[in-house]
Amino acid sequence: MTHPYRSVLYIPGSKERALEKAKTLPVDAIIFDLEDAVAVDEKENARHTLAAALTAGGYGDRAQIVRINALDTDWGHADVAVIAPTGPQAVLLPKVNSAADINALSALLDAHPACADTTIWAMMESPLGILNALEIAQAPRMGGFILGTNDLAKDLNTRFRADREPLLTSLQMCLLAARAAGIVCVDGVYNAFKDAEGLAAECAQGRDMGMDGKTLIHPAQVDVCNTAFSPSEAEIDLARRQIDAFEAAEAEGLGIAVVDGKIVENLHVETARKTLAMANAIATAAE
Ligand SMILES: CC(C)(COP(=O)(O)OP(=O)(O)OC[C@H]1O[C@@H](n2cnc3c(N)ncnc32)[C@H](O)[C@@H]1OP(=O)(O)O)[C@@H](O)C(=O)NCCC(=O)NCCSC(=O)C[C@H](O)C(=O)O
Numbered sequence: 109m110t111h112p113y114r115s116v117l118y119i120p121g122s123k124e125r126a127l128e129k130a131k132t133l134p135v136d137a138i139i140f141d142l143e144d145a146v147a148v149d150e151k152e153n154a155r156h157t158l159a160a161a162l163t164a165g166g167y168g169d170r171a172q173i174v175r176i177n178a179l180d181t182d183w184g185h186a187d188v189a190v191i192a193p194t195g196p197q198a199v200l201l202p203k204v205n206s207a208a209d210i211n212a213l214s215a216l217l218d219a220h221p222a223c224a225d226t227t228i229w230a231m232m233e234s235p236l237g238i239l240n241a242l243e244i245a246q247a248p249r250m251g252g253f254i255l256g257t258n259d260l261a262k263d264l265n266t267r268f269r270a271d272r273e274p275l276l277t278s279l280q281m282c283l284l285a286a287r288a289a290g291i292v293c294v295d296g297v298y299n300a301f302k303d304a305e306g307l308a309a310e311c312a313q314g315r316d317m318g319m320d321g322k323t324l325i326h327p328a329q330v331d332v333c334n335t336a337f338s339p340s341e342a343e344i345d346l347a348r349r350q351i352d353a354f355e356a357a358e359a360e361g362l363g364i365a366v367v368d369g370k371i372v373e374n375l376h377v378e379t380a381r382k383t384l385a386m387a388n389a390i391a392t393a394a395e
C-alpha cells in the first residue's frame with residue numbers, strides 16, 4: 109500500500125492545543141517534535157505530554173513520526189525512554205552524520221518490545237550526513253529522510269536564495285540515496301509561513317526534483333502543499349491513456365505505443381501505474 113507523504117507537519121510536542129488541532133488537519137503525516145520546537149525548560153514536560161497524546165491516539169491514518177533530541181544531547185536518551193513504550197510508528201533522529209547514529213538508536217529501540225515495528229527516519233541536515241547519505245539510507249529500520257534545510261544552510265554558510273541553488277546538490281544527493289535504498293524523501297520547511305506564493309514555488313521545485321512531499325510548520329501551508337504533491341487531473345488522465353494504449357499495443361504483439369506524439373514503453377507504464385496508485389491512496393485517505 110502506498111502511503112502519501114505530501115504534507116508532513118511539525119507540531120511542537122509541548123503544545124497541547126496544536127496536538128489536538130492536528131487531528132483535524134488534512135495532513136499525510138505528523139512530526140511530533142521534541143527537538144528544536146521545544147524550549148529547554150519544556151523538554152521534560154513535552155515528552156510526557158506527547159507520550160500521553162500518542163497513547164490516547166485519534167490521529168487516524170496520518171503517519172506519526174516522533175522527532176527526539178540527538179542521542180549526544182542531555183535529552184535524547186530520556187526521550188527514547190519515555191516515547192518507546194508507546195510503540196511509536198517512527199522515530200526521527202536529528203543531526204544524523206553516519207549509519208552509526210542510526211545503529212545506536214536502533215539498538216535502544218531493540219530493547220523495547222513495543223518498538224518491534226518502529227522505523228527510524230533521519231534528519232539530513234549536516235554536511236557529513238549528506239556525504240554519508242547512502243550508508244544512512246541503508247541502515248537498519250530506515251523508513252525515510254527529512255531534509256533539514258535550515259541547519260544545512262547554517263552549516264554550509266549559504267545565503268538564502270528563492271531558487272535554493274546553494275542547496276540543490278545536497279537535496280539531490282539525499283534523493284539519490286533514498287531512491288537507491290527505497291525509502292521516502294521529504295523536503296525541508298519553508299520558513300515564511302504566511303507566503304503562500306513562495307511556498308507553492310518551493311513545493312513545485314521539490315516535486316519536480318522527485319521529493320515525496322514537504323515538511324510544514326503551520327496549518328496554513330497544508331493545502332498548497334497537498335495540491336503541489338498530488339498527481340494533477342492531467343497527469344491522471346495521461347497515465348490512464350498511456351496504460352490503455354500500451355495494453356492495446358501489447359495485444360497486437362507490439363512493445364511500444366504512442367500517446368500525444370510521444371512513445372510509451374514498459375517503463376512509462378510503470379510510472380503511470382504509480383501515479384494512479386498514489387491518486388487512489390490520496391482519495392482513500394480523504395474519505
Ligand atoms: C510558527 C508558529 C510559532 C506560529 O504559531 P501561532 O502564532 O500560534 O500561529 P497561529 O495563531 O496562526 O495558529 C493558528 C492555529 O493553528 C494552530 N497551529 C499553529 N501551528 C501549528 C502546528 N505546527 N501544528 C498544529 N497546529 C498548529 C494554533 O494552535 C492555532 O490553533 P487554534 O488556536 O486552535 O486555532 C507555530 O505555527 C509553530 O510553532 N510551528 C511549528 C514550528 C516548529 O515545529 N518548528 C520546528 C520544526 S522546523 C525545523 O526544526 C527545521 C529543521 O530541523 C531544519 O533544520 O530545517
Ligand SMILES: [Mg+2]
Pocket residue numbers: 144202231233256258259
Ligand atoms: Mg534542524
